[in-house]
Amino acid sequence: MNKNAFAPTPPMGWNSYDYYDTTVNEEQVKANARVLAEKLRPFGWEYVVVDIQWYAHRAGSMRDQFQYIPFAGVEMDQFSRLLPDPDRFPSSRGGKGFGPLAEYIHSLGLKFGIHIMRGIPRQAAHTHTKIMNVPVTADMVGEPNSVCRWNPDMYGVRDCAEGQAYYDSIIELYASWGVDFIKCDDICNTDNLVPHTELGYARKHEIEMIARAIQKAGRPIVLSLSPGPAIIEKAWHYKKYANMWRITDDFWDDWQLLKGMFSRCELWQDHIAPGCYPDCDMLPLGKLGGGFGQGEWECRLTHDEQRTMMTLWCLFGSPLMVGAELTKLDQWTLSLLTNRELLELLAPQCQPEQLERNDEAAVWAAENQETGKRYVALFNLADEERQISGDLEDLWPSWTEGIELWTGERICGENAKLSVGLRPHACGIYRLT
Amino acid sequence: MNKNAFAPTPPMGWNSYDYYDTTVNEEQVKANARVLAEKLRPFGWEYVVVDIQWYAHRAGSMRDQFQYIPFAGVEMDQFSRLLPDPDRFPSSRGGKGFGPLAEYIHSLGLKFGIHIMRGIPRQAAHTHTKIMNVPVTADMVGEPNSVCRWNPDMYGVRDCAEGQAYYDSIIELYASWGVDFIKCDDICNTDNLVPHTELGYARKHEIEMIARAIQKAGRPIVLSLSPGPAIIEKAWHYKKYANMWRITDDFWDDWQLLKGMFSRCELWQDHIAPGCYPDCDMLPLGKLGGGFGQGEWECRLTHDEQRTMMTLWCLFGSPLMVGAELTKLDQWTLSLLTNRELLELLAPQCQPEQLERNDEAAVWAAENQETGKRYVALFNLADEERQISGDLEDLWPSWTEGIELWTGERICGENAKLSVGLRPHACGIYRLT
């Protein structure tokens, strides 16, 4: 299988993390999936991803002290493989795992994804649990000093045949459930791991082992790597083994993070190809944070900032995973997710190119190699209203007119230059006509 | 002017440095140009580049102590602009600069290039020499603490209107001489400069000033930046302002340097486009080093290594500047420079992609987007004979046959895999048929 065929365009969907943290349950996943199917599927949104600690007992029950309870129990089979927590995912009982939930998601015309932590459960290593198909136990496969900085669940897997066997066994299980998408965490940037090696890229062999296991399993499972920032020197390796890789640490609804994404997109703009997507992380829109222990909140970005975010993600060609609780979706947020013209920019044939960036403004252009459509985007990164200008003289010298994709406003250029007044943190994205 | 149009394919030519160091003179340049015109021009080689210190008096006369004599005199006009040393370039007398030499080179159907050091002569700063068109003197334009680590000639130019005026004045002069190519040194990687800023990219404003001055001068002058290694985080900036940029420190005829180039090509493979070329540096072939004070030598790479070098440079799409003394060109070296099929790989439409690399082998593929021709290259990086294999199953699953570009040998694949025995440091480059 050519893994690039698994995701010919950037994956779009919903992810449970931004609203539910570690606490999401089966009903909540299904409820969100129904909204996705009904309102967003027609625009290309199709993945439903259950994020971190679906296997953890008592997940989220000590949220005042810990995001992840240290040394709490995890649901595990006799082969050291994690299973869904039956209290939260009752349909998984009887050894069915995520099979029934995946089936439900599929029945809505959607695809099903899960989050995993790199490695093998610490619980399995300390209890010397078996590994499928090989005569060793988990204590011989886990590396005692390869631990995640922020999550206590796993030990890294050794680079050996038994380690590959373990990864083969879990991916085979996930494939049997009908998993279409795996977001693997603690693997993309490992700067905080012990020991430090190779520019924050210490677990290269685990990336390769997982990719290999997917090939063996024979199911087209999209592979997404977290957390970022991804290591630019390893761009070729991400492209070879994964479908998407996070180019930023966790993104939230904060202007400074959004502004910072412009430098990350600048860095990665030449590394986008079909099946290979630098990932700007989830879209923290709408209602957020219900499972984080302090009450839900509304996306704290201004409307202008939200459009700027959507524009940058689409223009750049990032995967789109919305974090909102979809059962509470409002009209404004819906409008952001269903701008057909903007979403056309996602196609990898539509190569973006940064023309200018400084601390106060950014200018990008993009051209769809198939349709010939041309776009230019102006971003006001300053904290006050500004006149932002773009110069397309080198690129498209004969350009004269365009139409803004959010407002429909028409614009005229002079000598292939355009200039518009923009509110603080606002943007304009124009299709040239 | 769109600077990408100045060099639609990677520039090819001859450079004086590898043989002459700082000492080259007019007759030597002309003699090499004549060989280039006669034997290599038909294969695309066209630039004749005079490298470092053409303006320096006594250049090379203290070679046992200094490569560059500290605080020696430089030839300079009343506007702080360097001129050719008249002892070595007699035709430059009478204010003619490189005009007559450029004219000669052009008469051979070739193009003319020069090397410059970033900045303004220290001599001008200390003598308070004028700057053309502005009412300040050089002491107000040079930055006293912006000095090159290895060359004592210049001070960096301040980021101000008078600094731009200085760069405008020199590029205008070079354009008036007929210069077609500028290799600007001490500007691409400035890790060794004071003060340290921005990831070894302290002199960004000087790159922009020179590019702007070229636009103003109105002559299509190719801009080449040295030394490397270029800063990968700044890839977009190099592409925006320059035509080529060195991705390595000085390259010489040494296997370890050649082996190291594979990691640099891996890093930069996604950043090649028409008019934008990551540069592997000169080809130290044939007779070398006559001006370095210790007698000339023959290229110290084995024949296998020389072919490996040519193959990698062409496949990757690097500019090609041969360093050999061309009047002493032998048949073997000539054969390396005139392999038409190999040189076709240089076209930027022919995008390279590394498939595998480890300490002992590398495998690359390339496909010409226009002609549809497909290539695969196998490199033996180990110090002993090895069987090297490539797997094209994902890329071109139906592939079966190919022809080697150096030997004409035919090869057959099985299941889109090929495997060949290669001598130490040798390579095979195949056009698939």
Add this chain to the structure above:
Amino acid sequence: MNKNAFAPTPPMGWNSYDYYDTTVNEEQVKANARVLAEKLRPFGWEYVVVDIQWYAHRAGSMRDQFQYIPFAGVEMDQFSRLLPDPDRFPSSRGGKGFGPLAEYIHSLGLKFGIHIMRGIPRQAAHTHTKIMNVPVTADMVGEPNSVCRWNPDMYGVRDCAEGQAYYDSIIELYASWGVDFIKCDDICNTDNLVPHTELGYARKHEIEMIARAIQKAGRPIVLSLSPGPAIIEKAWHYKKYANMWRITDDFWDDWQLLKGMFSRCELWQDHIAPGCYPDCDMLPLGKLGGGFGQGEWECRLTHDEQRTMMTLWCLFGSPLMVGAELTKLDQWTLSLLTNRELLELLAPQCQPEQLERNDEAAVWAAENQETGKRYVALFNLADEERQISGDLEDLWPSWTEGIELWTGERICGENAKLSVGLRPHACGIYRLT
């Protein structure tokens, strides 16, 4: 208690590591102690230290794969406190711990020491074992991401009252056994821990907690911190809380390591005071390595190098812990350990001062503030015989004669200078007369 009073001079003794690795047992400890008592005690050697993993089941039984078997069982009481492995330390059965062994050691007129790893057993955290005197279990005290890079036994202890309670409970236990010396590992330099903080000094709070627990226990237990290199910026903190701290990574019988110690002694020479000793690590003399799985070996340093080592350690004032299997002690090694005049240098009143050091030689001086005795040492660090000179004109201008402490040879100076021929890696240490 003033901890500096626990060790008014640098501790001297025997440590099990260099010979036994993780495998030492009760009889072996006793046998070595008897030799120490008989032959070395009269010269000041008094500590008998049981080094790493005395609590580990099966220690050393997978030496071909692991120095420390991952996730193997450890002997532990109901309060998460490690106990000696009863198979190797039978007298510890019945809850007696190291009490009987300590009693035996004390009966020989010696002191008893043990090695501990910073933290609380992983086994205790994963099994939620109790902590003495506080109502939480070990999973709430251990930090899941504070793990040692090279040993899999422990999790770091959190900086909280319950963490202090745990340390109090173990030190109280050790004090009840009669422990006089604790070598705490994975705490002095933590550069390899996650997360990285404060210049490799991430576990400052654990040092303070252990020191506090010793004060509470009310027994004068010498505190020794490992591994090095200690962080020079934290010198004041080591001095405040510990008695000795390793200034080097593990030292072995290798000239390059010995040569490197000269730069470490240079660095730490101003930080020696009564009760406060920068530690050059054990003396790998005599028979070594019996427990490392590949057969014992004889110290690989030449005789000259062995004298150089002893001279530097004594002159500098390092603690002295011999690593030899003492039951196999030969005459030569015995002579190194029983040079009374040399051992007088150890007194902290005898302040050392490096006069010169380069890649080929080092010169030190020392003056005993109480006795007024003056010393100078010359070291040949070069790989060939050399004439090494010292200039005492500034320090002791009227000096004229001296006597070498290993050979008894007399020497005369001229103008307060001395100069001697020394074999490769040899030294001369002179008491001035």
Add this chain to the structure above:
Amino acid sequence: MNKNAFAPTPPMGWNSYDYYDTTVNEEQVKANARVLAEKLRPFGWEYVVVDIQWYAHRAGSMRDQFQYIPFAGVEMDQFSRLLPDPDRFPSSRGGKGFGPLAEYIHSLGLKFGIHIMRGIPRQAAHTHTKIMNVPVTADMVGEPNSVCRWNPDMYGVRDCAEGQAYYDSIIELYASWGVDFIKCDDICNTDNLVPHTELGYARKHEIEMIARAIQKAGRPIVLSLSPGPAIIEKAWHYKKYANMWRITDDFWDDWQLLKGMFSRCELWQDHIAPGCYPDCDMLPLGKLGGGFGQGEWECRLTHDEQRTMMTLWCLFGSPLMVGAELTKLDQWTLSLLTNRELLELLAPQCQPEQLERNDEAAVWAAENQETGKRYVALFNLADEERQISGDLEDLWPSWTEGIELWTGERICGENAKLSVGLRPHACGIYRLT
């Protein structure tokens, strides 16, 4: 000569920089010297130091653009040696240099010091000026790429016999003038130099050359090295060759800088010895900044902060160089500089020791080895009033009473503990009785 005898106690005096920047002239130096002689000499203040650019023409005349005018003329003799600018130092005319000024200072019972930049004048290098006693010119002695980051006057001196000859020639000249103190700049921490080597300690050889030249000149000239922060790893080298070395970058009247000095004193507390002084930099008290181009100002530290500064500098044993314009000295400032009991702390026999430090408080103790006097200091580093406590139980368990050195207030301890309420940034310094 033993250089430690040049300064048996930390040097105390006045320095022109904090008030005059580069602009000080002869009359101003004399006027300040007279006040120093009359009011401060009885308390130990004796050095009068002329700081940077006394040789520079037009110094300070472009203060809106440059602190140091690039490539401006310098006063220089035929042997590349800088001389005082005759416009500002008229008595220097006729080749007399600073001789007459030094004589005047000496006549007041004071000592005379000057500032120098490491290196040889760039002007000398570019004009190929002679070097005394050797047959080479300055272009062969200066290193073109060894330049100061912030001052444009000099090139570093090569490590060769001719370089030593140059340093010999300038120190001989200064000695002939009667110079007693040299503050050498751009040499103590060279992190910003090219090329980077040895932990910011690239110009070790120039330190050694200057020290050697002082020995040859035969005059006891105190050697002070700037700027900081000094490199802790090189403590032994500073002690061997210099009398004082800056442990901080430029210190000014700013609380954050003052607070930061506590961490620097913590770091260097073990490295103080007679003739060897870590230097906290000048005391920016009273009237400051008259020559900095923006009008003079009054010290911006509060009175409490000023006492904290004086207390720390004295307790730590730093050299004391007051920066105030002394002709405008007010009573408060005078009182700070003339606290006899506090100044007694300066003696190097009085060894300081930090007992505690955190972000909000610091506690130090000191004991005079000769007089037996004991001191403890409490510092409130918090921004609000705090109760600050010190525990002397380990150090001086029987202590009960003390007297504060600024206020005369008496204090009682309990169980060798003391605790006082202190205003923000205030301190108490107690002599125990």
